[in-house]
Amino acid sequence: xxxxxxxxxxxxxxxxxxxxxxxxxxxxxxxxxxxxxxxxxxxxxxxxxxxxxxxxxxxxxxxxxxxxxxxxxxxxxxxxxxxxxxxxxxxxxxxxxxxxxxxxxxxxxxxxxxxxxxxxxxxxxxxxxxxxxxxxxxxxxxxxxxxxxxxxxxxxxxxxxxxxxxxxxxxxxxxxxxxxxxxxxxxxxxxxxxxxxxxxxxxxxxxxxxxxxxxxxxxxxxxxxxxxxxxxxxxxxxxxxxxxxxxxxxxxxxxxxxxxxxxxxxxxxxxxxxxxxxxxxxxxxxxxxxxxxxxxxxxxxxxxxxxxxxxxxxxxxxxxxxxxxxxxxxxxxxxxxxxxxxxxxxxxxxxxxxxxxxxxxxxxxxxxxxxxxxxxxxxxxxxxxxxxxxxxxxxxxxxxxxxxx
Amino acid sequence: xxxxxxxxxxxxxxxxxxxxxxxxxxxxxxxxxxxxxxxxxxxxxxxxxxxxxxxxxxxxxxxxxxxxxxxxxxxxxxxxxxxxxxxxxxxxxxxxxxxxxxxxxxxxxxxxxxxxxxxxxxxxxxxxxxxxxxxxxxxxxxxxxxxxxxxxxxxxxxxxxxxxxxxxxxxxxxxxxxxxxxxxxxxxxxxxxxxxxxxxxxxxxxxxxxxxxxxxxxxxxxxxxxxxxxxxxxxxxxxxxxxxxxxxxxxxxxxxxxxxxxxxxxxxxxxxxxxxxxxxxxxxxxxxxxxxxx
Numbered sequence: 151x152x153x154x155x156x157x158x159x160x161x162x163x164x165x166x167x168x169x170x171x172x173x174x175x176x177x178x179x180x181x182x183x184x185x186x187x188x189x190x191x192x193x194x195x196x197x198x199x200x201x202x203x204x205x206x207x208x209x210x211x212x213x214x215x216x217x218x219x220x221x222x223x224x225x226x227x228x229x230x231x232x233x234x235x236x237x238x239x240x241x242x243x244x245x246x247x248x249x250x251x252x253x254x255x256x257x258x259x260x261x262x263x264x265x266x267x268x269x270x271x272x273x274x275x276x277x278x279x280x281x282x283x284x285x286x287x288x289x290x291x292x293x294x295x296x297x298x299x300x301x302x303x304x305x306x307x308x309x310x311x312x313x314x315x316x317x318x319x320x321x322x323x324x325x326x327x328x329x330x331x332x333x334x335x336x337x338x339x340x341x342x343x344x345x346x347x348x349x350x351x352x353x354x355x356x357x358x359x360x361x362x363x364x365x366x367x368x369x370x371x372x373x374x375x376x377x378x379x380x381x382x383x384x385x386x387x388x389x390x391x392x393x394x395x396x397x398x399x400x401x402x403x404x405x406x407x408x409x410x411x412x413x414x415x416x417x418x419x420x421x422x423x424x425x426x427x428x429x430x431x432x433x434x435x436x437x438x439x440x441x442x443x444x445x446x447x448x449x450x451x452x453x454x455x456x457x458x459x460x461x462x463x464x465x466x467x468x469x470x471x472x473x474x475x476x477x478x479x480x481x482x483x484x485x486x487x488x489x490x491x492x493x494x495x496x497x498x499x500x501x502x503x504x505x506x507x508x509x510x511x512x513x514x515x516x517x518x519x520x521x522x523x524x525x526x527x528x529x530x531x532x533x534x535x536x537x538x539x540x541x542x543x544x545x546x547x548x549x550x551x552x553x554x555x
Numbered sequence: 556x557x558x559x560x561x562x563x564x565x566x567x568x569x570x571x572x573x574x575x576x577x578x579x580x581x582x583x584x585x586x587x588x589x590x591x592x593x594x595x596x597x598x599x600x601x602x603x604x605x606x607x608x609x610x611x612x613x614x615x616x617x618x619x620x621x622x623x624x625x626x627x628x629x630x631x632x633x634x635x636x637x638x639x640x641x642x643x644x645x646x647x648x649x650x651x652x653x654x655x656x657x658x659x660x661x662x663x664x665x666x667x668x669x670x671x672x673x674x675x676x677x678x679x680x681x682x683x684x685x686x687x688x689x690x691x692x693x694x695x696x697x698x699x700x701x702x703x704x705x706x707x708x709x710x711x712x713x714x715x716x717x718x719x720x721x722x723x724x725x726x727x728x729x730x731x732x733x734x735x736x737x738x739x740x741x742x743x744x745x746x747x748x749x750x751x752x753x754x755x756x757x758x759x760x761x762x763x764x765x766x767x768x769x770x771x772x773x774x775x776x777x778x779x780x781x782x783x784x785x786x787x788x789x790x791x792x793x794x795x796x797x798x799x800x801x802x803x804x805x806x807x808x809x810x811x812x813x814x815x816x817x818x819x820x821x822x823x824x825x826x827x828x829x830x831x832x833x834x835x836x837x838x839x840x841x842x843x844x845x846x847x848x849x
Contacts, residue, residue: 197774199674338819366818369778371769374568375813375821378561395676395770402768406685406696429678432685464675 185231186222186489188213188479189251191261191271192472196239200394201468202263205285206234208472209260211458216480224487230480237262241270248274256280257489260475263468265289265341272300281482281494285475286468288418293518299491301498301515303478304442304471304508305523311348314417314440317527317539319356321438325550329412331359332387333380335400338365345391345417353389361385370396373403381409390416397421401433412551413438418525423466427530434530436552438538442467442525444507446537446545451507474506478513481505509543557814560692565814566807567693573806574703575768578761579779580786580798581710582754585717588793589730589750592653596637597783598776599661600755602668604630604762605771612679612766619681619763620701627759634755638748661776668773676772683767702764706799709757714795716753726750730793785829791842800840804828 190209193202213230221227233256235247244267248259258281262268268287275282276297284292284302288310293302305313322329334349336342343365350360361383364376377400380388388404388411390397398421401414415438416422422439444451454473455465463469482497483489503513511522527539529548536546557565579601586594607626611617617625637660645659646652686697717723728736729746737743769775786805790797805825812824832840 195669195674197674199669200676203673364818367822370818371778372568372572372810372813375561375565375810376818378564379557382558382561395772398676398678398770402684406687407694408687425675425677430680432680 184225184228186225186228186258186483187231187233187251187254187256188476189233189235189248189256189259189261190472191235191237191244191247191251191259191267192263193239193267194236198239198264201286201466202237202239204464204466204468205261205263205472207458207463208469208474209285209476210472211469212473212476212480216476222480222483222489224484225489228483228489230476235261237267237271239264239267241266244268244271245274247271248278248280252278252280257491258283258479258494260285260472260479262287265292268292272297275299279491279495281479281491281498283475283479283498285471297518299495300518301478301501301520302518303474303503303506303510303513303520303523305525306519307345309523310440310525311345311352311417313524314415314527315349315352315356317440318358318415321527321539321548321550322356322358324548327357328551329358329386331361331385332389332415333362333364333383333385334360334389335364335366335376335380335392336390337368337392337396339368342391346389349389349391349417358387366392366396368393368396370399373400374407376400377403377407377409380404381407386412388414390414390419393420395421398426398430398433401426401437402430405433414552416440418442422528422530423464424535425464425466427533427535431533435532436549437530438548438550438552439528440525441528442471443509443528443535443537444470445509445543447543448507454507470508474508477505478503509537509540562811562814564693565810567690567695568699569807569810570803571695571699571703571806572810573803574706574799575699575761575765575802576779576782576786576806577706577710577799577802578702578764579758580783580790580802581706581713581795582757582761583783584787584790584793584795584798585713585757586751586754587787589726590653590747591730592650592657593784594751594754595654595658596660596664597657597758598780599664599668600630600634600776601758601762601765601779602771602773602776603633603664604759605766605769605775606668606672607759608763608766609677609679609771612681613677618683619679619766620683623760623763626763627756630759630762631752631756634758635748635752637755638751639744642751643744643748665773665776672773674773676770676775678770679766681767696768698764698767702768705760705764706802709760710795710799713753713757717795722749782825785825789829789832789839791839794839794841797839797841804832 192206213232217229221229233251237244244262248271259275260283262271263286265287272282276299279299282300288307290306290308293300334346336346350363353360397419417440419439427434458465481503482494486493486497501513509526514521526537528535529538537544538548583597608619608622611622612619642656645656683698687694688697688700725741726746729743733743786801790801808824808828813821
């Protein structure tokens with residue numbers, strides 16, 4: 151074996167030089183502003199890819215905004231460096247991404263669009279006590295398991311369902327209570343079933359009789375049977391709780407089979423978005439949904455939507471959630487003057503983050519859940535989405551009963 | 556208990572949906588009948604055809620029915636080219652390798668679509684989207700009536716092409732006895748590419764007919780390909796009338812199953828019908844005895 155140095159081979163001299171360089175490194179690092187590593191965990195491939203990508207889009211816009219404005223000022227202009235992870239719609243992958251990113255020095259996490267992914271990832275992050283800002287993921291248990299590192303700026307399932315009935319009741323009564331009965335169509339996994347059962351329990355209390363509770367699988371290719379059954383029951387309202395493709399297929403079949411309705415009302419309707427309004431104007435017009443959206447009268451919100459659309463992207467609530475989940479952390483780092491775990495968690499717990507354009511009151515976290523967060527009632531009117539409830543944020547009055555199709 | 560009108564509507568709906576399924580199954584059964592392989596790229600190629608029709612509708616304002624005569628030959632060229640330059644050379648005539656090659660093609664196509672179009676689903680509204688054919692109390696979507704009609708015409712033409720033309724005879728010869736066919740001057744690889752191209756061309760028609768009533772996404776093929784496989788086996792592998800009848804049986808089983816068992820449990824009726832028919836006729840409805848085990 152030869153002792154002569156060849157390129158790429160470690161020699162005694164180069165080892166000493168490397169050692170000296172390592173010793174000198176902290177001085178160099180202290181001179182430059184540090185970076186904060188932020189793990190973004192979303193399902194950007196697989197069945198949830200669209201929504202996952204939308205969340206990621208919002209998060210990266212927020213990182214660009216913070217970095218573009220000079221980074222986190224209280225930390226000497228520290229820039230945020232995103233670590234991107236694809237959870238592929240599988241909880242075990244979401245959890246293992248947390249481990250990998252913790253190894254890479256992640257100071258906090260944002261994720262994971264779906265509740266099931268969020269449950270696994272937040273639990274994994276709790277092992278390291280790394281702060282986790284939930285972007286989307288609606289189930290209550292994300293913040294009720296006693297994990298001190300988890301914070302959600304956005305509303306949970308219980309508040310969305312309860313608020314949705316409050317909104318429906320007010321809109322219905324204002325129109326002279328034309329809706330007295332309904333059929334509930336829901337997808338048959340946890341999300342749709344739980345929402346449907348909650349609705350079925352609460353609707354009679356606002357004077358709406360539940361005539362049928364109709365589950366369906368995901369995917370369901372044809373909704374003719376379900377719509378024929380609805381036609382036979384003659385309800386005033388059809389209430390929907392399912393995912394994107396089935397939502398659109400059901401809406402379309404209701405029109406095709408000429409079902410006479412006072413209206414349709416969905417809770418977190420999977421397919422209710424601007425794309426649906428544009429692609430299927432004949433079906434979408436007048437449909438109502440209780441969902442997340444921005445405060446439409448806020449000029450910052452209008453400018454943000456314009457910016458997203460001018461970049462060739464679709465504006466959806468997931469973009470808003472990704473955006474503000476990161477901004478919430480940015481605000482915490484700024485107030486804490488540090489991205490340390492304990493400091494960030496303490497800053498989140500006392501957060502009064504108000505630099506947003508969501509239709510929320512002041513941010514106040516109770517056990518990690520922002521108690522001021524609320525969803526709004528939305529209606530598709532003339533190809534756009536309008537907020538129709540609550541009145542303080544409304545951009546249009548509800549058309550109820552919907553116009554004849 | 557559902558009333559008579561609902562049962563009748565469900566039955567009619569099932570027949571029409573079966574017609575749409577048959578469209579996806581026809582190409583699959585042709586490819587199996589000639590190449591004796593299950594084309595795993597079938598779903599992905601259906602997705603390509605649907606994106607083609609979607610692109611023409613959205614960007615150029617061409618109705619999918621008008622686009623059909625364009626998309627179908629383009630899909631033929633794509634299928635023929637895929638076999639000629641990818642599947643054929645990669646497989647070197649080995650059945651197992653052909654399977655893997657088609658699987659590889661599907662993985663590449665689906666991920667390419669994911670990169671180009673993201674995971675988003677897209678749908679269109681056409682003049683036909685809400686046109687209904689009124690048959691007494693029944694309201695039948697016109698787009699599905701047309702799809703079922705085209706499926707029948709397509710099945711008849713494919714059958715006539717294979718049974719009555721000299722090219723069809725050559726394809727049959729290659730399917731039965733490649734060595735013998737080569738001895739009489741037929742080039743098997745050409746016939747395989749031709750059959751694969753025709754099988755994929757029928758997906759072009761299927762894509763255009765599906766788009767007015769269904770959405771398109773990179774994984775849309777999965778919705779149809781499993782049903783199409785079921786239909787091909789049920790109808791008898793390689794049989795066009797079998798694919799048509801199999802499609803209708805599966806469509807009706809699914810529709811009535813959904814009506815009587817509920818939409819969550821309904822799809823089980825496809826599997827039950829499938830098992831019952833194969834117990835009685837292992838070779839499928841129109842299959843030749845011994846075909847199933849080949």
